[in-house]
Amino acid sequence: MAVQEIWGNALYDTLVEAGVGIFSYVPDGGHKVMIQRAIDDPRVRAISLTTEEEGVALAAGAHLGGAKAVLLMQSSGAGNCINMLSLTANGQFPFLCFVTMRGTFGEQNAWQVPMGKAVRPSLESIGVDCLEVEREDEVAETAEAALNMAYRSNRAVAVLLSQKLIGAKAF
Template sequence: MAKEYGSAAQWQEDLYQVLRHNGVTLFCYVPDGGHKTLINRSIEDPDVVSVPLTTEEEGVAMCAGCHLGGTKSVLLMQSSGVGNCVNMFALVKNGLFPFVTLITMRGEFGEMNPWQIPMGQGVQPVVEAMGLHCLRAMTPSEVVPTAQAAMDMAYKSNQGVAVLLTQKLIGAKPF
């Protein structure tokens, strides 16, 4: 049976826990089905600030402000949101701000909405062109180590890192 798009899977729970264990206390996001568990956990968690955004680029600047203030944060978005962030990534690169974004991918493995294809295909080249690292999680077992690697690269090496939660991992959204 095909898994339900965005359904709560164990890897999503584990992902929330690894981010919290790394000290992340602010989650900001433009919603996506694949991030449902992270968003809901962040809303329920009394020790976390959960911030819905009007556009993803707000989150890039907000995460930089969090670092000035001494808080660890992550930005959750769908692949289409990457295009809304491009110029704001200059803040991350120019200031060497630690930055982690978790991106649920559309427009790749099994995509049924043609409108998702162009930006989905553009995510990795765009992110890398702006000086961020791009790490992919293809299977449930890769999610936690990939998120841990991103947190280490960001907060120990002052890097910007995009973690792509691939469509093979999440499942294609049925229409």
């Protein structure tokens, strides 16, 4: 958890400084620091979802109202989002999500592998640009790039946080 304390806090601060005011999430261990920061922070709203695609629609609604919402989820949730991303694509809504990866580098739970390997091709097929982060020193730079692509170019962007960064969970 020590490593996540560093990049998780830095990433959270970067997002809030960029004007992100809503964090929706389906919990994941890799997002523990950011989720707790959002819950404890009176400047933002932390919204616990029942399924990840709610966060896709929620972000579009927030944009209609002039706010920035990001979605925090695990790779298993990416598949749940696919049809809802038609709203993002068809309406050219900005969309920014942070995906903690499972099923790839060093995975010990075979159930995580199919969706983990399908994250990038599925998201790209519905129009989401994927930026992968493998090292702690890439987190801030990638977040800045993703923020610009989403909120200045109205792109849908997923930042994939690799198991090289977050570690492969012992299962």
